[in-house]
Amino acid sequence: MALTLVTGGTGHLGREIVDRLIRDGHRVRLFARSPEARSDVEWTRGDLATGAGLRDALRDVDTVINAATYSPIARRGGIRPVDFFSSPSAVDVEGTERLLSLCQEQSVRHFLHVSIVGLDEATLPYARVKLAGEQLVRASALSWSVVRAMPFYYLLDKMLAGLAWLPLWPMPTTPFNPVDASDVADHVVACAFDGARGERAEIGxxxxxxxxxxxxxxxxxxxxxxxxxxxxMSETRARRMGFVVSQGVRGRLAWADWLRRQYPGARHAA
Structure with a gap:
C-alpha cells in the first residue's frame, strides 16, 4: 500500500487530515518533533526547521502532504508589535526548501502544500514568509499541488477571546469568510488523491x-x-491585512454553528 507522509500532522489541521486519511484506508506516517500515543499511524521523530530525521521520514513515501507551518500569531492567539516587522522562516521557507529537495531525491510522486488565501497582496511578515515557501513549491520540478485555505475558525476564536476583556471592540466592516479546519481537511485529502496537479481550488x-x-x-x-x-476599511488595506473572501470551493460548517458546538452552555455568561 502506498505511504503518505504528513508534516504538521500534530497541528490543528494536520490532525483532521490524518483522521480522514486513516478513515479512507491510507497508510500514514507522521513527521513530528514529539510523537504521540496514536497507534494507527507510523511515527518518525524529527524537525522540519533543522531537517533532523527528514531523510528517514521520506523513505518509501509516495505522497507528501505538507501542513507544517510556524505562526507566532496563531500560537499565542494575538498580534504583537513584533509581528509587523518579522516572522520566523525556518519551517515555512528553509524547511519547505529542504523538504522539496529530499522529496526529489526520494522520487516522491505527489507533493501537496497547504497555503493561505490572499498571500499575494498581504503585507504581514508571516504572510510574506508563507508566500516565499509556496513559491518554492511552484518552482519545484516535483509533481505538486497547492491548496490555499482561509484562516480557521479556531484561530478567529482565539483572537476574539484575547479581546474579551475590552468593553468596546473596534471591528472592520470588510467581508471575510473563515473556514472550519475539518472542511479544509476534506478538501486537502480529496486533492491529494484525485489525480490532478498544480494550483487547486482554494477553500473558504x-x-x-x-x-x-x-x-x-x-x-x-x-x-x-x-x-x-x-x-x-478600504479594500486595498483589507487585502494587505489578509481580510479577503475566498473565490474557490466552500466549506459546509457555518461560523454560528461552530460557535454553538464550542460554547453550548455559554449563553448566560457575564
Whole structure:
C-alpha cells in the first residue's frame, strides 16, 4: 500500500487530515518533533526547521502532504508589535526548501502544500514568509499541488477571546469568510488523491460576513456584553491585512454553528 507522509500532522489541521486519511484506508506516517500515543499511524521523530530525521521520514513515501507551518500569531492567539516587522522562516521557507529537495531525491510522486488565501497582496511578515515557501513549491520540478485555505475558525476564536476583556471592540466592516479546519481537511485529502496537479481550488467558509458581524456572533455565543464599533476599511488595506473572501470551493460548517458546538452552555455568561 502506498505511504503518505504528513508534516504538521500534530497541528490543528494536520490532525483532521490524518483522521480522514486513516478513515479512507491510507497508510500514514507522521513527521513530528514529539510523537504521540496514536497507534494507527507510523511515527518518525524529527524537525522540519533543522531537517533532523527528514531523510528517514521520506523513505518509501509516495505522497507528501505538507501542513507544517510556524505562526507566532496563531500560537499565542494575538498580534504583537513584533509581528509587523518579522516572522520566523525556518519551517515555512528553509524547511519547505529542504523538504522539496529530499522529496526529489526520494522520487516522491505527489507533493501537496497547504497555503493561505490572499498571500499575494498581504503585507504581514508571516504572510510574506508563507508566500516565499509556496513559491518554492511552484518552482519545484516535483509533481505538486497547492491548496490555499482561509484562516480557521479556531484561530478567529482565539483572537476574539484575547479581546474579551475590552468593553468596546473596534471591528472592520470588510467581508471575510473563515473556514472550519475539518472542511479544509476534506478538501486537502480529496486533492491529494484525485489525480490532478498544480494550483487547486482554494477553500473558504460558506458565508461572506463582515469581520464586525463575525465578532458579533462570537460575542452572542459567549453571552458577553460588549459593544462592537464597526470600522470602515478600504479594500486595498483589507487585502494587505489578509481580510479577503475566498473565490474557490466552500466549506459546509457555518461560523454560528461552530460557535454553538464550542460554547453550548455559554449563553448566560457575564
Amino acid at each position: 467558509g460558506p458565508e461572506d460576513l463582515s469581520v464586525a458581524a463575525l465578532a458579533g456572533q462570537y460575542r452572542d455565543a459567549r453571552g458577553l456584553h460588549r459593544k462592537i464599533l464597526p470600522i470602515p
